[in-house]
Amino acid sequence: MNYKTPTPIQRKALPLALAGIDLVCMARTGSGKTCAFLLPTIQKLNKHSNSLGVRAIVLSPTRELAVQTFRFAKDIAKFTDLNIINILGGDPIEAQFEALASRPDLIVATPGRLMHHLREITTFKLNHVQMLVFDEADRLFEMGFAEQLNEIVRECPVERQTLLFSATMPKALVQFSRAGLRDPQLIRLDTDSQLSEELRLAFFTVRSNEKMAAFLYLVRKIIPENQITIVFSATRHHSELLHAMLERINVSSTIVYGTMDQDARSQHLKAFRNGSIRYLIVTDLAARGIDVPLLNNVINFHFPPSPKLFIHRCGRAARQGRIGYAFSLVEPEELAFMVDIHTYLGKNLDNC
Template sequence: MQGAIMVKEKDIWGVADAPVDGYASEGEMDTSKLVANQNRKKKKSGGFQVMGLSHNVYRGIMKKGYKVPTPIQRKTIPVILERRDVVAMARTGSGKTACFLIPLFERLKMHMAKAGARALILSPTRELALQTLKFTRDIGKFTGLRAAVILGGDSIEGQFAAIHENPDIIIATPGRFVHVCVEMELKLTNIEYVVFDEADRLFEMGFSEQLREIMARLPDSRQTLLFSATLPKMLVEFARAGLVDPVLMRLDVESKLSENLRTTFFKVNMEDKLAVLLYLLRCIIKPKEQTVIFTATKHHVEYLHMILEKAGISSTYTYSSLDATARKINVAKFQSKKVQCMVVTDVAARGIDIPLLDNVINYNFPAKSKLFVHRVGRVARAGRCGVAYSLIAPDEYPYLLDLHLFLSKSIRYASQEPKEEEEEDWNHIYGRAPQTLIDSEMDQIRQWHETSVDVDTMKQTTINAYKQYVKSRPPASNESIRRMKDEPLEQLMGFHPLLLTETSKQEKERNSMLEALKKVRPKTVNQ
């Protein structure tokens, strides 16, 4: 077989003397350029075909089932194809992975055995890296491009071997990748395409030093893409130092929730949260729906997992300090729909892609509004509907006010008297949980604690862990604390319409009668 012919021409990117790989003649390349340019002019359909993609890339997109680009894809892919550096702000679940993979495939085109890695994708977590690897294999299956994944917790010898096989694309977490670079004295001179995925999360997790070490090893001629949900100051400084005249894309940013997402909030005392959680999973959420439950600490994760197993609700769990192999196995159980629930800490708020996730439950409400958006970004994706349920203890109420300030929305407090329209439209309503509902679940919970030393011990551990969590939790805004004191609306609201069972309706009527009786004053008899 003949070697690849290197053709130099002013190619479709407008870059003079760029090498073009393959067996095409200059005439054939000119024809390919004309077809690509012509495809770009056909704007009517609005699909991927108007982007002038090569056949193998477009075929992979169609095979994956993508029909129409998402807004962030429509906006960023053409700019990235022009080989510009890009900083893109996109909400979790907006389709950003395809934004950088499609241009990557279009640029690399085919496997080159002797060139070494030409693209590098850095991810904050192993879950996100593995998900990116899966997307790479799915969308790029017809290109012949090869990818290797470099992750902490996996065999480093196996990763050395993967690098020696000359992959075209390396997908890595920063810590392990720096280790591999040092140990192998790895040269990155052929890297021409670099992606920092979930860049704000990379910095939040303390990878800034490793990222700067990696940047120092990369050639100046590379194209650099930075995808992030937020732009903290340190990330802006990093972008200024590492990107050349970048284009900033702000779309679906963190302050915007999906139109298909319904959110709802329950006022619950901390000790009653477990009862309301069980009621939601048993009576509100359908058995076939999948739910991720977010908690404050790993001890809460283990405790809730134990309780759900006692209740006959199939579940798995993950948190940052869990063994890497166990995390991988547990996440796979949920992704393959072998279990109904997954209990997690915020390590999974971003990075684990569950495309068909139905619900999120905030067992412990997040102290940062952006974190709420990242958590609920797991649902209502790709045109599907989803629900985010939040259990709000009294000490978490200021953070709920913070969220609504952040979203520029007003809280809908449940009415004292049940309203038919609220029962039909409970989206964004904040209401109380009836005591009768809590009591009905608490009897069983008490029995589990009385008959299991492990469960009872773990409960005490979660109480102690929560005290430590509260000490490290950032304070709510002064505005929300002031509103909580000046406008005690929380005390005036009624039962949440989702939790109004027949028993709780009777309880409401009884409470109303008792309130009326309190107002009755006996008539005094004139002497």
């Protein structure tokens, strides 16, 4: 799997997780956190059990993240006989009934659909769960899953091990961790104010009526043709406009928006991840749950209004030790936001 050196979150979390200690880990996307909770989980399960049924659960806020975690878990467990399944909202119920009947060892799920099965299938129990993982827990709460999370916790044995990973720690999540975890160890990396050292930042100040020309120049002359890029725009209308402009110059692109049909969304994301489409154009809302580990570039067509949003966008590139680039097109009325970013990051404008 091409692992050579553990990331900071892996170095801190793996020994404690392998020792059976409950953890609250604060680390940003792309820090290697998925490996930090999947390796101890696979190690604890060890081999398939026909008698006990489900012994580990990983809960993800979105379908896309759950699918990626599921695939990663299958890769890690490749040389074991563990039965790992995916339970996602929007997928056919009947196929999930069959998967649950196969006595899975590990379930990677979205909370709503997992809770639905717990309520509907009287024989489906979590009383043998040894490991419970909450991935991107802050987003689980943001998306309204608090009730389902508390119900799932109540269904699991008290003596289980619980791992909670989150980029931020809102008050509701602090209360939840106190109630749902046993004397947890806190691991905190600089989650909100740090970008990867491998991320290169570029800011282009442009007039409003020249922004589209600058964007097309960036696409045609600066970004290599073999790289994939996420473009952030302010609205769906702007996303559609950018998509149309790229199509006119024969550059493959697609858009993802919040109300898009789930099957279409999945198809578009699959084409982007495998490189057959070079540009994915999104708004911040539509980008929730989209995770592309090998992303080369981020373009801020519209500049983000807050430093944390800037870090959330740009932190998608330069992951797993790879060099990445974040290009921002800055209009005159957005200059104040650019100054805020540099102040927040502790950088001088003339150094960027």
